[in-house]
Amino acid sequence: xxxxxxKIIYTGTLTEKQDEGETPPRFRGEVIVDHAxxxxxxxxxxLCPTKAIVITGSTMCINHNACIFCGRCVEHCExxxxxxxxxxxxxxxxxCLEEHMGQGVKASIRSALGRSLHIRHVxxxxxxxxxxxxxxxxxxxxxxxxxxxxxxxxxxxxxxxMVTGVVTRNLTQALRMTYEAVPTPKIVMAVGACxxxxxxxxxxxATRGAVDRxxxxxxxxxxxxxxxxxxxxxxxxxxxxxxxx
Amino acid sequence: xxxxxxxxxxxxxxxxxxxxEGVYRLAAMFANDERSITGNFAIYYIFVGGGGxxxxxxxxQGGGNLEFPSLxxxxxxxxxxxREIHDLFGLVPIGHPDLRRLVLHENWPVxxxxxxxxxxxxxxxxxxxxxxSMASVHGEGVFEVPVGPIHAGIIEPGHFxxxxxxxxxxxxxAKLFFTHRGIEKGVEGLPVExxxxxxxxxxxxxxxxxxxxxxxxxxxxxHTKIPPKAECIRVVIxxxxxxxNHVGDIGNLCAGVGxxxxxxxxxxxxxxxxxxxxRITGNRFLRGMVIPGGVHMDISSxxxxxxxxxxxxxxxxxxxxxxxxQDNSTFLDRVNYTGILARQAALDLGVVGVAARASGIDIDMxxxxxYSIYQQLKFIVPVHTSGDVAAxxxxxxxxxxxxxxxxxxxxxxxxSGSEGLAVVIPPIxxxxxxxxxxxxxxxxxxxxxxxxxDNRIYRYFVRSASYHNWPAVTVAVLGNIIPDFPLINKxxxxxxxxxDR
Numbered sequence: 001x002x003x004x005x006x007k008i009i010y011t012g013t014l015t016e017k018q019d020e021g022e023t024p025p026r027f028r029g030e031v032i033v034d035h036a037x038x039x040x041x042x043x044x045x046x047l048c049p050t051k052a053i054v055i056t057g058s059t060m061c062i063n064h065n066a067c068i069f070c071g072r073c074v075e076h077c078e079x080x081x082x083x084x085x086x087x088x089x090x091x092x093x094x095x096c097l098e099e100h101m102g103q104g105v106k107a108s109i110r111s112a113l114g115r116s117l118h119i120r121h122v123x124x125x126x127x128x129x130x131x132x133x134x135x136x137x138x139x140x141x142x143x144x145x146x147x148x149x150x151x152x153x154x155x156x157x158x159x160x161x162m163v164t165g166v167v168t169r170n171l172t173q174a175l176r177m178t179y180e181a182v183p184t185p186k187i188v189m190a191v192g193a194c195x196x197x198x199x200x201x202x203x204x205x206a207t208r209g210a211v212d213r214x215x216x217x218x219x220x221x222x223x224x225x226x227x228x229x230x231x232x233x234x235x236x237x238x239x240x241x242x243x244x245x
Numbered sequence: 246x247x248x249x250x251x252x253x254x255x256x257x258x259x260x261x262x263x264x265x266e267g268v269y270r271l272a273a274m275f276a277n278d279e280r281s282i283t284g285n286f287a288i289y290y291i292f293v294g295g296g297g298x299x300x301x302x303x304x305x306q307g308g309g310n311l312e313f314p315s316l317x318x319x320x321x322x323x324x325x326x327x328r329e330i331h332d333l334f335g336l337v338p339i340g341h342p343d344l345r346r347l348v349l350h351e352n353w354p355v356x357x358x359x360x361x362x363x364x365x366x367x368x369x370x371x372x373x374x375x376x377x378s379m380a381s382v383h384g385e386g387v388f389e390v391p392v393g394p395i396h397a398g399i400i401e402p403g404h405f406x407x408x409x410x411x412x413x414x415x416x417x418x419a420k421l422f423f424t425h426r427g428i429e430k431g432v433e434g435l436p437v438e439x440x441x442x443x444x445x446x447x448x449x450x451x452x453x454x455x456x457x458x459x460x461x462x463x464x465x466x467x468h469t470k471i472p473p474k475a476e477c478i479r480v481v482i483x484x485x486x487x488x489x490n491h492v493g494d495i496g497n498l499c500a501g502v503g504x505x506x507x508x509x510x511x512x513x514x515x516x517x518x519x520x521x522x523x524r525i526t527g528n529r530f531l532r533g534m535v536i537p538g539g540v541h542m543d544i545s546s547x548x549x550x551x552x553x554x555x556x557x558x559x560x561x562x563x564x565x566x567x568x569x570x571q572d573n574s575t576f577l578d579r580v581n582y583t584g585i586l587a588r589q590a591a592l593d594l595g596v597v598g599v600a601a602r603a604s605g606i607d608i609d610m611x612x613x614x615x616y617s618i619y620q621q622l623k624f625i626v627p628v629h630t631s632g633d634v635a636a637x638x639x640x641x642x643x644x645x646x647x648x649x650x651x652x653x654x655x656x657x658x659x660x661s662g663s664e665g666l667a668v669v670i671p672p673i674x675x676x677x678x679x680x681x682x683x684x685x686x687x688x689x690x691x692x693x694x695x696x697x698x699d700n701r702i703y704r705y706f707v708r709s710a711s712y713h714n715w716p717a718v719t720v721a722v723l724g725n726i727i728p729d730f731p732l733i734n735k736x737x738x739x740x741x742x743x744x745d746r
Contacts, residue, residue, distance in 0.1 A: 004506050004569055014513060024520075026527035026542065049442040070442060070533055121399045125424045127742045128401055129449025129530050132493075135399045136519070139512035153397030169370075170350045170423045171402060174394050200446060205359040205370060206427030225449065227529060 014140045018147075018236065021229035023086040028069045030087040031062050037081045044073035044082060050199040064090050065190075066197035068224035091221040091234030094212075116148035117239055120158035120182065124175045125207065126165025129225040130192040134162060136228045149235055155181035160238065163217075166194040166201050167208040179215045187238055189219040191231065196220040246680050248289060248302035253313050256303050260290075260319045269294035270595050271316070273691050273708040274326035276334045278362045280307040282676055286336055288313055291680065291691070296613050298680070305336055315341040322595035322713060333360040348422045348745075351375045360430055380418040382408035387415065390727065394423050401741035405730075412726040417719045424745040429705045437463050437537055437670060437700050444692070447707060448743040449530050453486040454685030455707070455743075456535040458692040461616055462681030463537045466696060467673045472665040475539035476618045477655050482522075482531050483617075483683065484648040489518040490686035491641040491648075492563060494738045498638055499570075501732030502579040510566045517559055521552065539667025549656040560649055567642050580635040584733030586721040587632060594720070595713045598688020599644070600737055603629050603636035610684040617683075622651050632721075634736040673700050685710055687739060709743035 023029065038060065045053040045060075052066035053073060074082045123131055134151075137144040144150065152158050155178045167175060179188070190196040190211040198210035211217050221234035251259050263269050269292035277287045285304040292299040305313050315338035316323040327338035328347035335358035338344070346353070354373040358364060381389055388409050394402035402423040408416040428447060432440040444459035445452050457479060464471060496511015519529040526534045526542060534540050544552070570576055586596070591604040601608055609626040611619040627643035629636035678695040688710030697703035718737050722730055 003572060007510070007565060007569060008506060011510070024524040024527070026525070027523060028527045028533070049439050068442065068446075069528070071527070122395055123401050123424065125426055126401070127446045127449045127452075128740060129446075129452070131399050131401060132449055133529070136512070136516060139516050140509050141513065141516050151399060155395075165424065166426060168424055168426055169352055170425055171394065173352075174402065174423070178395055201426045201428060201431055201443060203366075204427035204431045205364070205366065206425050206430075224446070224528075224532070225530065227523070 015143045015146065016141050018229070018232055021227070023088065027086060027088075028071050028074075028084045030064065030085045030090055031067060031069075031074065032083050032085055033060055033062065034081040034083070035060070037079050039079045039081075041078065044077055047072050047076050050193065050197070051202075052197070052199065063197065064222040065092075065220050066193055066199040067222060068193050068200060070224075088223070088227055088230045089233040090223070090230065091219055091226075091237050093219055093237060094217055116150075117160055117235065118150055118152045118158050119160045119162050120152055120155045120178065122161055122163045122175055122178050124163055124165045124171040124195070124211065125168035126192065126194060130164035130195070130223075133225045133228050133231060134164070134191070137231060142228050142232065144232070144235075147232075147236065147239075149239075155179075156183065158182050158186075160187040160189060162189045162191050163195050163211045164191045166198045167211060167214050169206050169208060172208055172214060175211070175214055187218045188215060189221060189234060189238060190217045191221050191234075192226055193222060193224045196222060200224065246298055246300050248300035250302050250304070253303050253305060256290075256301070257314045257316065257319070259301060260316045263292060263299070264319050269297075269299050270592075271320040271322055272595065272689070273693070273706070274316075274323060274330075275693065275706040275708075276305075276330045276336055276360070277695065277704045277706075278334065278360065281362060284308075286311070286334060288330065288336070289693070290316075291693075293614070298614070311335060312337045312339050314339055317341050320595070321593045322716070325712065325716070332358075334358050335361070346375070346377060348425050350422070351377050359427065366430070377420070379404075379406040379420065380408075380416060381406065382416045386410055394420075403741055407727060407730070409727060412728070414722050414725055414727055414730070417722050419715065419719055421715060421741065422745045424742055426746065428746045429707065432702050432705050434697075434701055437673075437696065437702060440702050440705070441537060444705075444707075445532055445535075447746055448709070448740045450490055450740060451486070451685040451687065451690060451709070451743055452530045452532050453483050453535060454683045454690045455692070455709075456532075457483060457617075457683040458681040458690045458707075459694070460535055460537045460681065461683065462679050462692050462694045463670060463673075463696075465681060466677050466679040466694065467670050469538060469668060469670055471539045471668060473618075474543075474660045475666050477659045478540045478542075478544055478666075479535055480617050480619065480622070481544065481652055481655050482526065482534050484652050485518070485522060485525070486531055487648045487686045488645060489515055489522065490738075491645050492518060492559075494686075494735070495566070495570075495638060495641055497735050497738070498580070498634070498732065499576075501634075501735045502576060504570075504573070504576055507566065507570060507576070510562070510569070514559060514562055514566065517555075517562075521555055521559075525552065536667055537670050539665075541667070543666055544656075544659070546659070546661050549659060553653060553656050556649055556652060560646075563645060570638075577635070579729075579732065580638060580736075581633060582631075583634045583729050584721045584725055584736060585632045586717055588630070590720050591632070591717060594717050596688075596717045597713050598684070598710045599637055599640050599686070600714050600717060601688065602627060603640045604632035605630035610682055610689040614682065616681075618655075622654055624651050634732055637736040670700065676703065678704075687711060687743070688714065690743070707746055709740065709746075711739040711741075711744040714739050715744055
């Protein structure tokens with residue numbers, strides 16, 4: 001007992017602030033393209049394992065929801081016009097809420113949930129990396145509860161669903177039932193490339209694609225998996241705690 | 246590896262002979278639709294034991310009655326393989342005691358076999374509702390507790406049906422394969438370099454092990470020798486994967502008994518290791534390092550020293566955490582004698598990895614079937630005999646020390662210079678096949694590959710460690726109380742994603 005107390009006291013507080021997460025030099029974040037020097041060889045689009053690079057005519061667009069940040073495009077670009085930045089705060093809010101309920105309702109939901117957010121996790125076919133990163137949010141370094149956010153055991157207690165993985169045939173019913181069980185108003189976050197795009201494991205007999213093909217999604221968090229700070233950014237975005245939206 | 250071809254009617258006899266000799270154990274079994282090559286379906290059997298591999302192959306005629314004799318009465322762990330072949334290929338194992346569906350669930354229509362080559366992947370598959378019965382026990386005072394597939398914590402999906410007498414578990418039936426993504430079919434036709442990204446994403450916590458098994462299969466098939474430094478880096482990151490898993494699992498075990506200080510310290514140490522992973526590979530799950538033909542990034546000698554220094558600090562903290570657990574009688578009271586997996590049960594089920602070593606079975610693919618540079622490293626394989634939660638915990642703790650010592654040995658002697666970290670995979674003779682394996686934090690992961698034209702995948706089969714260990718959980722929980730199930734389950738720490746693919 002004495003040893004446990006001693007260990008607690010001399011370890012002290014480990015918790016970091018939300019924006020303290022530094023990225024190491026090798027970190028592969030957002031992919032940006034310098035259109036000026038692009039030779040339009042389309043090599044990157046062919047090489048991308050998740051077809052995240054879409055070229056229509058002369059415009060090239062990188063779908064970060066589908067990107068697994070493997071670096072293959074950057075490495076193989078002959079004219080070296082593709083780069084990774086350190087940016088990992090890539091979560092986006094869909095216009096789903098507005099479409100359904102209008103701007104006013106959206107703002108009131110956010111202000112109501114902004115004080116605290118209870119989340120239920122649903123794995124609909126993930127590789128478990130996103131799940132582990134969600135668990136990591138509970139460790140003493142990120143201490144998710146400091147933001148008023150917590151994971152709850154039942155969808156009936158939840159304001160939000162965090163969904164990981166590409167929707168499998170075998171989990172479609174469970175996803176629908178869990179969504180139905182969450183009281184309205186509710187928010188859905190698609191976590192990671194599988195849930196946000198469904199393109200990591202292309203359509204097969206066993207999968208049904210991205211989460212928004214089954215239920216409406218409000219927040220998309222790219223990454224394979226998104227690092228805990230990227231998840232945190234997505235959560236705070238959902239709670240309207242940033243002035244940028 | 247060579248496969249001895251055996252007539253379908255003789256396969257049982259061969260299996261009985263192998264069982265009586267007692268050297269080999271069934272390690273994998275899968276089918277392959279080779280009708281376009283030989284006119285037959287082939288069933289492959291891989292046996293391991295005594296430091297050697299033994300392969301059998303039997304042909305089931307494409308136009309015939311599509312039956313083959315079940316080996317489940319001889320090798321218990323053939324049960325799931327045969328159910329899987331039945332689901333995905335429509336080949337019928339004659340004499341199988343339980344032919345319920347396994348990989349495909351109630352929603353899949355009868356008569357469609359997705360792993361056959363003539364299955365149209367573009368077709369719309371109708372929804373079905375085929376009855377599926379869970380095993381249950383009847384009698385006075387016996388009640389059922391259904392759990393899942395969506396669990397209360399941040400856990401992968403699976404459905405458990407407990408039959409209880411009071412608090413005691415008298416039977417457990419697990420319905421799994423909820424996260425079945427059809428990866429084996431999905432990669433068919435992809436070039437080997439591209440399929441890597443899916444192989445690496447079969448499971449998050451075993452990313453390196455899967456990538457390694459996959460790449461080693463390709464390198465064996467194409468007779469490629471990868472640069473020595475690449476071998477060193479591969480082993481370093483494979484051991485880093487074991488480290489973060491074991492440290493995280495020990496922290497998680499504390500969650501199974503509600504010991505908060507242990508949970509916090511375990512998850513903190515895991516976070517430190519994940520951050521180190523990100524520094525080394527740019528990804529917290531070490532993704533992007535192992536590629537067919539070598540590795541993708543270098544570890545310079547200066548970087549090696551930094552890594553070593555950081556690992557030394559983590560080891561010190563880890564030892565402090567273990568000290569807290571070893572001295573804590575309330576903790577020990579919960580883990581000792583809980584969830585015992587008897588040695589014979591583990592042998593019969595073909596249990597691998599930490600779970601096997603905690604039940605007195607001295608196996609480790611790194612030592613017994615050495616790959617990469619493991620043969621040149623000095624390490625001990627820890628074995629405990631009590632088979633309980635505590636034994637699985639102590640095996641992990643000792644393996645943490647061993648992994649750290651291995652990383653130290655490599656970092657100290659690694660060749661310098663970054664020239665030659667990978668070689669190009671040459672064209673592979675069409676329809677050649679090979680097996681790759683590696684020991685993940687959970688046990689051996691076996692990948693079997695057949696490559697068709699233009700270095701594109703013809704058939705990919707993955708046997709993860711969890712495939713052999715899941716049935717052991719349902720055995721180990723018997724006679725325990727239901728509140729100990731999370732603890733027992735955590736002590737095996739199996740992946741659903743690895744199993745379901």
